[in-house]
Amino acid sequence: xxxxxxxxxxxxxxxxxxxxxxxxxxxxxxxxxxxxxxxxxxxxxxxxxxxxxxxxxxxxxxxxxxxxxxxxxxxxxxxxxxxxxxxxxxxxxxxxxxxxxxxxxxxxxxxxxxxxxxxxxxxxxxxxxxxxxxxxxxxxxxxxxxxxxxxxxxxxxxxxxxxxxxxxxxxxxxxxxxxxxxxxxx
Amino acid sequence: xxxxxxxxxxxxxxxxxxxxxxxxxxxxxxxxxxxxxxxxxxxxxxxxxxxxxxxxxxxxxxxxxxxxxxxxxxxxxxxxxxxxxxxxxxxxxxxxxxxxxxxxxxxxxxxxxxxxxxxxxxxxxxxxxxxxxxxxxxxxxxxxxxxxxxxxxxxxxxxxxxxxxxxxxxxxxxxxxxxxxxxxxxxxxxxxxxxxxxxxxxxxxxxxxxxxxxxxxxxxxxxxxxxxxxxxxxxxxxxxxxxxxxxxxxxxxxxxxxxxxxxxxxxxxxxxxxxxxxxxxxxxxxxxxxx
Numbered sequence: 001x002x003x004x005x006x007x008x009x010x011x012x013x014x015x016x017x018x019x020x021x022x023x024x025x026x027x028x029x030x031x032x033x034x035x036x037x038x039x040x041x042x043x044x045x046x047x048x049x050x051x052x053x054x055x056x057x058x059x060x061x062x063x064x065x066x067x068x069x070x071x072x073x074x075x076x077x078x079x080x081x082x083x084x085x086x087x088x089x090x091x092x093x094x095x096x097x098x099x100x101x102x103x104x105x106x107x108x109x110x111x112x113x114x115x116x117x118x119x120x121x122x123x124x125x126x127x128x129x130x131x132x133x134x135x136x137x138x139x140x141x142x143x144x145x146x147x148x149x150x151x152x153x154x155x156x157x158x159x160x161x162x163x164x165x166x167x168x169x170x171x172x173x174x175x176x177x178x179x180x181x182x183x184x185x186x
Numbered sequence: 187x188x189x190x191x192x193x194x195x196x197x198x199x200x201x202x203x204x205x206x207x208x209x210x211x212x213x214x215x216x217x218x219x220x221x222x223x224x225x226x227x228x229x230x231x232x233x234x235x236x237x238x239x240x241x242x243x244x245x246x247x248x249x250x251x252x253x254x255x256x257x258x259x260x261x262x263x264x265x266x267x268x269x270x271x272x273x274x275x276x277x278x279x280x281x282x283x284x285x286x287x288x289x290x291x292x293x294x295x296x297x298x299x300x301x302x303x304x305x306x307x308x309x310x311x312x313x314x315x316x317x318x319x320x321x322x323x324x325x326x327x328x329x330x331x332x333x334x335x336x337x338x339x340x341x342x343x344x345x346x347x348x349x350x351x352x353x354x355x356x357x358x359x360x361x362x363x364x365x366x367x368x369x370x371x372x373x374x375x376x377x378x379x380x381x382x383x384x385x386x387x388x389x390x391x392x393x394x395x396x397x398x399x400x401x402x403x404x405x406x407x408x409x410x411x412x413x414x415x416x417x418x419x420x421x422x423x424x425x426x427x428x429x430x431x432x433x434x435x436x437x438x439x440x441x442x443x444x445x446x447x448x449x450x451x452x453x454x455x456x457x458x459x460x461x462x463x464x465x466x467x468x469x470x471x472x473x474x475x476x477x
Contacts, residue, residue: 008441009204009225030442046201047225048261054223055441058434079201099260105284106307108194127197128262128284167197 001181004029004039008055010047010080014166018174019043032060041074041181044081046127046164049099052080053089066090074157074184076177082160083130093158094137101131101149101162115144115152118176124151124163131162157184192329195309198262198284199330199393202226202416206406206437207395209233209420213258219423222433226262226284228418229255234291234338235421235460238470243293246274249281256281264311269476270296279308285330286310290475291337291420300476303327313397315348315473317355317384321376324392331390333414334473335398338421340460342399342408344473349396349412359385398473401426401459403439403452410443427457 003019005012007028016026029035029042042065044052056062069075069085069092077085085093102108108127114120124146132150135142144152144161151162159180165173188196205225210216216227231247232240246267256263262284267274269288274295278286288301290313303310304327313334314320320331333352335345359370362385371381383391396409397418406417417440423433435452442448 007204009223011200011203013203014200031445031448047203048201048205050220050261051205051223051225051437054221054434055438058223058438104256104282105195105198105262105309106279106282108198110190110194125194125197127194127201164197167200 001025001040001178002027002038004035004037004042006042006044006052006081008047008059009051010045011164011166012043012045012047014164015043015045015078015174018166018171022171022174022178024178029061032064035061035064039073041076041177042069043177044075044077044084045166046079046081049080049083049089052084056084062090066092069158072157072184074159074177074181076159076174078161078164078166079127079129082132082162085158085160087136093153093155093160094140095135095150095153095155095160096133097130098133099130100128102126102129104128111146113144113146113151115173117143119172122165122172123168123170124161124165125167126151126163129162132160154180157181189304191307192304192327195329196392198309199311202262202330202395203393204440205416206433206440207264207416207418208423208433209418210255211424213254215424215429216255216258216263218430219433220259220261222430223437224261224433225416226264227255227259228264228266228287228420230266233421233424235340235425236338237291238338244268245292246271246277249277252278252283253281256283266292267301268292268295270294270299270301272301275301275303275306275310279306283308288312288328288476290334290472294475300326311395313473313476314352315477316351317359318374318376319477320352320390320394321374321380321384324380324390325377328392330393330395332395332397332418333409335396335400337398337472339399340401340422340425342401342405345396345398345400345409346412348473349409349414352394353413356384356388356390360388400436402432402456403435403449406436406439407443407449410440416440422460425460427459432456432459
């Protein structure tokens with residue numbers, strides 16, 4: 001299995017490390033030609049969504065990535081990645097998102113909460129994080145809520161979290177993504 | 187042992203990696219920076235080139251001006267306080283700044299002590315010319331480090347020497363045997379635990395950016411190739427002929443710093459770069475402030 005990691009800006013190295021720990025190969029997508037490589041899935045990392053979106057457009061990657069996700073390429077977006085998949089940018093996922101939902105850096109926090117189908121005690125690090133205000137279609141399944149706000153969801157082959165599973169030493173969320181790819185390609 | 191707050195603050199810096207942090211003096215400049223793809227902005231009343239030109243005592247910016255910039259953009263907003271100026275830092279924390287730069291660009295308020303940054307909830311970035319300085323700032327609670335290249339000069343030479351020196355000192359620590367680390371800590375004037383961390387991990391425990399004198403996409407690519415994890419651009423953007431275009435080009439150059447063909451294209455038609463002055467022409471070396 002080989003996973004493409006969008007490496008335009010942000011915490012992409014952390015995702016790569018986690019996937020390598022799980023014995024999965026990765027490659028970085030920094031420009032248009034990188035996208036031509038064969039891949040089983042895509043990770044859109046945390047960082048600044050405005051920055052990543054701007055670079056996606058600039059490189060001509062925005063439309064091709066959108067098309068591939070619409071055609072079933074499995075994708076996992078964390079934090080900024082969640083915002084990019086929402087109707088604010090790529091619009092492949094039917095979620096309404098509130099950016100910087102917890103305010104500025106002083107509002108960043110860490111907690112442990114259950115994620116349906118993954119575990120009861122998943123560590124969650126929120127850094128100037130968004131949350132999902134509501135899911136906009138019945139296909140979109142809520143995976144986790146913290147304080148009444150949706151912080152993880154799945155729609156077909158698209159997985160998103162408002163927090164950063166790549167920052168804590170717990171590989172279960174990434175394993176879930178890999179499992180999702182395996183199941184759907186079987 | 188680090189607190190949860192310290193961990194969260196180090197993690198915000200991780201989110202900024204591969205990005206460009208731009209100096210801005212007005213909400214309008216902040217919006218230009220955000221649209222160009224900046225991953226954060228540094229709000230200040232005067233950019234370093236003008237601080238240098240104006241001379242005199244340079245202080246924290248007016249909180250109202252900073253708040254105007256916070257309202258203008260959705261990306262993180264940073265601001266500078268003077269070295270050792272605890273009260274300025276408290277004020278910046280009170281307006282919920284996302285990152286404080288305890289900066290040698292402003293006039294130092296304390297010639298001996300830096301701020302005890304462990305007493306704050308908001309994160310701090312500090313400048314460092316070498317590994318010892320970097321580790322002392324981290325021990326004081328800095329959760330992000332940057333080089334101390336001469337601000338406001340448009341001359342990248344100092345940032346290059348700081349980054350080169352730090353990387354070579356890191357490599358030296360990595361190659362040492364464990365019993366040599368105690369003496370290394372003594373020479374670096376840094377805590378043993380941090381020296382040991384660098385020995386084991388081959389890098390600082392926090393994100394390390396380049397800052398000072400970056401004026402072109404090529405400068406930014408150079409710093410990334412030397413090991414910077416991202417770039418601060420101060421006077422280089424809004425002192426140039428076409429800030430919008432230059433800002434966007436530097437953002438793209440940081441992502442694709444290893445692709446000379448793309449860098450060539452990005453370097454075309456950027457208009458006038460900031461004129462710049464070189465380090466031999468200036469009387470005040472700001473990098474010598476705060477060790």
